[in-house]
Amino acid sequence: MVPGQKNIILRYTLIMFIMALLAIAIIAKAAIIMFAERQYWKDVADRFIKENVIVHPTRGNIISADGKLMASSLPEYKIYMDFKAGGETKDTMLMNHLTEICEGLHQIFPDKSAKEFRQHILKGRRQKSRNYLLYPRRISYIEYKEAKKLPVFNLSKFKGGFHELAFNQRKKPFGSLAARTLGDMYPDVTLGAKNGIELTYDSILKGQDGITHRQKVMNKYLNIIDKPAVDGCDIITTIDVDMQDIAEKALVDQLKNLEAVFGVAIVMDVATGEVKANVNMTRAGDGNYYEMRNIAVSNLMEPGSTFKTASIMVALEDKFITPDYMVDTGNGVVNMHGSNMKDWNWYKGGYGKIDVTRIMEVSSNVGVSSIIDKFYGDNPQKFIDGLKRMSIDKPLNLGFVGEASPRILGPKERYFAKTSLPWMSIGYETMIPPIYMLNFYNAIANNGVMVKPKFVKAIAKDGEIIQEFPTEIVNPKICSDTTLTMIQGILRKVVSQGLAKPAGSKQFSVSGKTGTAQVSQGKAGYKAGGVSYLVSFCGYFPSEAPKYSCMVSIQIPHGPASGGLQAGSVFSRIAERIYAKHLYQDLASAKDSTSIIIPEVKNGDLREASYVLQNLNIQSNSSSIPKSSTPIWGKANCTTTYAELKRTNTEKNLVPNVRGMGAKDAVYLLESKGLRVRLSGTGKVIRQSLNAGSYLHKGQTITLTLN
Known part of the structure; x- marks a missing residue:
């Protein structure tokens, strides 16, 4: 044997032995990760990325022949509280703002008092519940957004604990009217329709699902759209x-x-x-x-x-x-x-x-x-x-x-x-x-x-x-x-x-x-x-x-x-x-040549008043009212020869003046501002329980007296 050769062989054998140990260690670790720690690492991965999340489209509306909404998909929510989220910091904030939160909830949901909300929230806090139902019934999107503005509730669900469960519900504004013709949906609307027009035109109404994946980037989760959802088409029926x-x-x-x-x-x-x-x-x-x-x-x-x-x-x-x-x-x-x-x-x-x-x-x-x-x-x-x-x-x-x-x-x-x-x-x-x-x-x-x-x-x-x-x-x-x-x-x-x-x-x-x-x-x-x-x-x-x-x-x-x-x-x-x-008669046949007839025009949506005045050929400034897809609120001043329509401004946070309006316009305007309306009598509004121009609080009830 050549001198020194023995040392080389020893060193080579040692290196090969070390490499074999490393290979065995790597294989062993891989096996542990793949089998023993598989679920752990899967959970870690899910926190960073989630593939193929189905995004359901909005189902199309069913509309009457005269343009009225007969069936529509509207979101509803149940709201919950996680009292363990956010730790002591959140708990301190909750107690500091509890009175304000309970008052706010009462304004949104007047059927429960602030005191009842306080007792209810404190009960959940004592239980340290992670999924505590704050309000027993499903609420509308508008109510949900109002609740989300309250202190603590406006934080992320991981910091504040406030979270929701969404339901996409099918609503029929006219109740049971033509219900069997329109058809029914399953309670879970994603399962489709049972019968009627809903089922006959289901493929058109339901649209197409989209796909997204959720990925964590710089400590924030992003929904990345792979395939956008396509909302359903609307069906215009022949029903009047x-x-x-x-x-x-x-x-x-x-x-x-x-x-x-x-x-x-x-x-x-x-x-x-x-x-x-x-x-x-x-x-x-x-x-x-x-x-x-x-x-x-x-x-x-x-x-x-x-x-x-x-x-x-x-x-x-x-x-x-x-x-x-x-x-x-x-x-x-x-x-x-x-x-x-x-x-x-x-x-x-x-x-x-x-x-x-x-x-x-x-x-x-x-x-x-x-x-x-x-x-x-x-x-x-x-x-x-x-x-x-x-x-x-x-x-x-x-x-x-x-x-x-x-x-x-x-x-x-x-x-x-x-x-x-x-x-x-x-x-x-x-x-x-x-x-x-x-x-x-x-x-x-x-x-x-x-x-x-x-x-x-x-x-x-x-x-x-x-x-x-x-x-x-x-x-x-x-x-x-x-x-x-x-x-x-x-x-x-x-x-x-x-x-x-x-x-x-x-x-x-x-x-x-x-x-x-x-x-x-x-x-x-x-x-x-x-x-x-x-x-x-x-x-x-x-x-x-x-x-x-x-x-x-x-x-x-x-x-x-x-x-x-x-x-x-x-x-x-x-x-x-x-x-x-469908009976139309010429106004001229109801008056003689010396008569001047200017009908009483109610306050409210000037688009409708303008349409009627123009079609009856009554002297007015109705042509100055622009065509619009949204209501134009105002009042009418009528003389014996002329009807003048004047636009009025309705401030966002103030109670509007609905005196002189018909019930339809008054209710529409007030409910669009988040008020609950009660009616007494028929005709046009002569009194309103909340003064016009006062600050409004959504969820308040206003009583209108008509005559």
Whole structure:
């Protein structure tokens, strides 16, 4: 061995041994980090960076046809306190500012006194709670921001302890109005919609989720956006809030009088098919009526005598009859293939020999069934084909969950007894949702053009229309012009001279048909557990130039039953109030050439006063009021010849002067400043409990006296 070689080998071996030990130590440490200390280091990492945090977008609004907000997503909060956060420094600050904090909370939440808040906070402090609920109910965003301004609460949650839990809630400003048409959301709105327009247009309303990651930079946490959330679009419906309200009130009043099981009222625009009102009320266990199901589109019902119109139209179209075709209805009872067909007045001796027009006026079962059995008894399929030619059974695919389609089945689809045809002709042995029946009458009003009922007219984004839904034609001509003219004349006489007189009006003419049907209990028959009835009226108005069609259906658990009296009277109230809503008259016709009429103008939003004055051609300075998307507050000084509008300033922190305003403007202005409003009386404001110009404190209650 070469001298010195032994020393080199020793040194080399030592180095290799040390390196092996280091490698083993590194591997061992890595193993400890990966397994034994994995959760610790993961928690450390999470404090600095958190990947793929989902950011939920704001759900779009649902807006009425007249521009009113019907459903919107609004944040709500529950507020908590961590009494251990911030240590002794925070605790000292809390006790030093406790009186100020409790007074502030009382101003924001007047239902609890400052003393109650003090006792409540001290209780949480004694418990040293880390998640102590400060206020029992959810609060609005405005209330949350006010609370966040209070001492200690304005610090970060790690220093002050004040923190919140956010909820994104779906709110309906008009309460239950059109609730079933609009639809419901799950309590956790991120789970989506249950039904109605909310579900049908869920993909449009909900928007798209965004993604962020949270990273700690220089002792501060930053939310870094990887993919921005895209807020949902707004849905503009065809529902008119005023018409919906008119229809609901008229229907519910009658339902209460009749102690009815349920009721439906639908109003459609004849030319466009836009559904202006859709009311679906069901009696609950407490005796009150609520929108539980969209009965108009989901319930299959035997339509009763409203179906006679379709039966007579088939015979008119096939040229078997004319309006003056005579039928001997005898004493009101006729044997139809072994079963008795009866008119409602059979016990009075019936109607005898009457023509088709009169048959429809008095809704004669014997008259209609005799015609259909005579001309179609040997070939029932020809009658069924005639009905289908008018598209009365064609699925409309409205998009609602649970939507039903008509069942009008002929010899090709089911067993067809000899009695099936006559009973089908008067509205039995067929099942049709109310909106389909209305759509058929709407086509008669629309010169034979059947359009698809429409619940949504447009999609909007940031106030701009991005998609409109045009009127869809289901059938361009349900019958010939001759048949259409004849049936329109008959339906008008049904109201003016027949059993449907209660559906008419002294102000305008109405056309339509009543319906009264016993309700089938399925296999149990029609009389199991007592007889219940479906009374209805379906028609349109004004007869000369139809603008709206409407159907009212009510199920009552007892007799006597009358479609004209019980459903037709509801139709009349709805039609007259809608007609009055759209009644415009020239002011010139109400004054002579020497009259000078300047109406009394209430104080308030000058934009509305300006609009009215200009449209009535009243001398004023209304043109000086600029167009604006926000209210322009002011007052009006009126003389016998001129109306002067003057703008007034409303200071942010002062109670405004609302004397002379109507209730709507006064409440809007005061609530926008954070005050709670109580009203007494009607008319315009003559007194306010908080003096104008005094400093306001949000959450205060102000009482307005109107006269």
